Amino acid sequence: MIDTSAVVKGERGKDLVLTIDMVFQKQLDSIVMEELKATKNHSPYLNRYLEDAMAIAVKPKTGEILAMSGAHYDRKKQKYENADYKVMYDTHQPGSVVKGATILTGLQSGVIQPGTTFYDEPVKIAGTPAKKSWKPYGLGTVNDIQALKVSSNVYMFYIAMRMGGEYHYQPNKKISFQPEAVTDMRHSFSQFGLGVQTGVDFPYEAIGYRGEHPKAGNLLDFAIGNYDTFTTLQLAQYVSTIANDGYRVRPHFLKEVREPAAEGNEPGPMRRSIPADILNKIQMDDKYIKRVQEGFRQVAQAPDGTANKYFNTKPYTSYNIAAKTGTAESEIYENGKKAADTENHSLVAYAPMDDPEIAIAVLVPNSGVGMGYPDNGNIAKRTLKAYFDLQESSSKN
Structure with a gap:
């Protein structure tokens, strides 16, 4: 028999209060799971490689994570399961949601000016397939704000070409290209949290x-979100930075540390609260940020904005939403061979635009091409409604 003795008397640890709103969290879990199931059921064959849907909601000014949800379909087990960790760990090409960063990079670098216009028609560089916007024959003449509203790929291509040193593009001709332009654009994107650690208070996050x-x-693809990969959490920090007039805030789960209560289950006295931690201010003129904010507003609120179909009815019209949609091409390979073409659907948003309370990011990778089911939009609109309904309910109590 071995004798034991207490060296240090045990005591109850501190109480941790998290930023997560449990009511909102349960609602977001239901929304994401229901929309993943609905999307797969809508087009089972087209969506045979669709496995995940991810969404996160944060307070842009403080970085508090209000809710974070991931749903996963295990094809081998034919079973749906929760997978919240994928919001921080899984990375995908998000598509056009990053165009706000591309516009700001172009403005700050001086390759475009506020109001610069380009004619949106397919771009054909010698020896490569034509690159175009989502309308086959183009979108006509657009400026920087309009390019966000209607999601012009070609406008972003011109920014990328100019970043690379090409100011005199001609169809079917080679273009000038300075490889350091890729590094320059990545550095610019990193100011928003894209491609770098967000600083979240969790043991690990993918970059x-x-x-x-x-x-x-590839630089042209980068400019429209079809080259590097990002997490849903990074997309949330990115859109929060735009909502915050250029201030990037660290996202966090821990809200307060409290002393243990003498009795009962309620938290004890406050020991420490977690303040907003500003990581950086993006190095861009405030007037440029205002133009991107206006572009995002038009995406959600203008009749021809790419997200207007989601937000053009009540109660969404009362939320004053700013948003950006995205679609990226994604190829599926099995046994070393291409099995299918799919699409990554994304959407970032914040509201109200003039005093943001919430910012969200949604990412649904490997959806069927042309399936016509708005998985990203449905998740986004339901998430925003759930949040504002809870706020209204709380104000009445």
Whole structure:
């Protein structure tokens, strides 16, 4: 028999209060799972490679994570399961949601000015397939704000070409390209939290994959979110930075540390509260940020904005939403061979635009091409409604 004795008397640890709103969290879990199931059921064959849907809601001014949810379909087990960790760990090409960063990079670098226009028609560089916007024959003449509203790829291509040194593009001709432009654009994107650690108070987070071939065509793809990969959490920090007039805030789960209560289950006296931690202010003129904010407002609120179909009815019209949609091409490979073309659907938003309370990011990778089911939009609109309904309910109590 071995004798034991207490060296230090045990005591109850401190109480941790998290930023998560449990009512909102349960609602977001239901929304994401229901929309993943609905999307797969809508087009089972087209969506045979669709496995995940992810969403996160944060307070942009403080970085408090209000709710974070991931849903996963295990194809082998044919079973749906929760997978919240994917919001921080899984990375994908998000598509056009990053165009706010591209516009700001172009404005700050001086390759475009506020109001600069380009004619949106397919871009054809010698020896490469044509690159175009979502309308086959183009979107006509657009400026920087309009390019966000209607999601012009071609406008972003011109920014990328100019970043690479090409100011005189001609169809079917080679273009000038300075490889350091890729580094310059990545550095600019990193100011928003894209491609770098967000600083979240969790043991691990992914930062994404950086494409390894700095070619001209890849720089054009980078400008529309079709090259490097990012997490849903990074997208939330990015849109929060735009909502915050350029201030990037660390996202966090811990809200307060309290002393243990003498009795009962209620938290004890406050020991420490977690303040907003500003990581950096993006190095861009405030007037440029205002133009991107206006572009995002038009995405959600203008009749021809790409997210207007989600937010053009009550109660969404009362939320004063700013948003950006995204679609990225994604190829599925099995046994070393291409099995299918899919799409990554994304959406970032914040509201109210003039005094943001909430910012969200939604990412649904590997959806069927042309399936016509707005998985990202449904998750986004239901998330915003759930939040504002809870706020209204709380104000009445």
